[in-house]
Amino acid sequence: MNDVVKNKGSGPDRLLQLKARIDKALFDRFSEADLMHLEGPIRYILRAGGKRIRPILTILCCRAVKGRTVDNLEAALAVELLHTFTLVHDDLMDHDDLRRGRPSVHVRWDPATAVLVGDALLALAYDRLGRIRHGDALSVVRLFTRGLGRVCEGQALDKDFENRASVSMEDYIRMIERKTAALIAMSCEIGVVLGRGTDNQRRALGRFGLELGKAFQIQDDILDLWSDSSITGKPVASDFLERKKTYPVVWVWTHGSPDSKRQFLDLWQKTPLGPEDIEAFRILFEETGARQAAEKEIERAFGKASSALGWLKPGPAKGDLQTLVRMIRDRKG
């Protein structure tokens, strides 16, 4: 029983090899499923690219506990399929019409197809889990299902926040832990379970994933306003225009001076918000310190994630995890 994905070289190259193996398997094994009729849109969304961070984490965390099993690739594919499911359904719910530079599924096809493609991606994900032969498949199914539930809960909170006047920083953190971080933590924990790691190892790598996920989501909040949409593949400020309670919004609301709150509210109450308003918000978030606070929080979460790897002995798996953290930290989209 060997780890099916082998790596040579060092640093980012090793991760790119891993990504290529995941991409290939994602398409090769797709045809094993009995979903002829939805094949077009499913291939479309899977082919849209993506960094494959979550399945890479599953494989690296399996290796980190010295696990070597072909099953980690099955689980990694399941994790990526679950992530892709969230993209398709979230884009539909959030009216995000562009995904990775191309029309979202509900735009390229229609809303009904987006609902079905998301559902079918879940079927494909559990189909992969059902193929796990050597590991504790049922524990993986349980972890995976808990992750699915949390993602639903997180997205429900996120949608609810759109209609709430005020959201506390605790509310916000609880929401992103469920919407984003839980899935990344789960990707790590599944790797540990398949690698037959200890409970302590599972908790430590779960914590690593949770902090990494929080950093990732706050980064996303910042990239929404301050990034180049040709890199992110998403329209500028799409979260913002959907009235998402992102980190800088919550920060101004909970930590801003009375004056900056007033300024914020004056802008926020305008409908619809135009490009000049987005620029005004950028300036407001910079002048009030909201952007800086977000960046500090991101660094803090990355720091906690790295600390959660402290117990790991130096070696290729630890090196790869650290490289991945650096690549995420430096991302522009």
Add this chain to the structure above:
Amino acid sequence: MNDVVKNKGSGPDRLLQLKARIDKALFDRFSEADLMHLEGPIRYILRAGGKRIRPILTILCCRAVKGRTVDNLEAALAVELLHTFTLVHDDLMDHDDLRRGRPSVHVRWDPATAVLVGDALLALAYDRLGRIRHGDALSVVRLFTRGLGRVCEGQALDKDFENRASVSMEDYIRMIERKTAALIAMSCEIGVVLGRGTDNQRRALGRFGLELGKAFQIQDDILDLWSDSSITGKPVASDFLERKKTYPVVWVWTHGSPDSKRQFLDLWQKTPLGPEDIEAFRILFEETGARQAAEKEIERAFGKASSALGWLKPGPAKGDLQTLVRMIRDRKG
């Protein structure tokens, strides 16, 4: 390890007791899950009633092979949650605004909530499967996931047929086998697997479920046009107005005389269709023999379902399955 659901009495009473146990467990065990935020709409749709045919089949098929395990209730709940998931997403996709006499989730709340509630119901379903302790849980997960994939594929075909000019009878049968019958067959097969039945038993009860499911769907097609909406809880002719290719539509198209086809097309091309058109279609389907053909097909499928029980020794489980078949056959909504 005892069968957790015990039955006394005879005939329909026994099935009503079973239904009551399923209903109770569906609500009692719901709180074990971590889905606080979606609890309202999830309880709403679960509480809407429903005949609980599928979970009853899981338990009866487990008993039919002399299986006695608490796990059959977990699996039965999973099956009902999967069925409820299909209702919520299908109503959204098909613009069915009434379900069991009450506004559908996407109407009572909004489309985003309907997407999330469906997704969360899947999480709840797999959560139940993850609690199976004594049976072959992973085989059940595999069967369940295959069922989920087929339901997605069937609904995709159904949506696609709305935009197709002609649909053959083979296409129609393939579609309803996936959309409706696969889930009912799966409910039976899971019961056999949990009851540690043989492969032959599984195949036989799977065939029973498949034929029962086909009969059930063609019945639905007929009830859509000829039933009392106060009994079905659905608006009259909702499938029809959505241009669904139901059995009588496909039959006229594939078996009708040139004259009846012409009459059919004249009516079908009108947009929008009003109440007087629906009445005209009813008359057309009766005069051409389409309704009678549907009823013959329903009887044939019920007959095949009953034959598939031929090998079962007389006893309470067989009696209950036969009673259930009779209750479905006689249903008015």
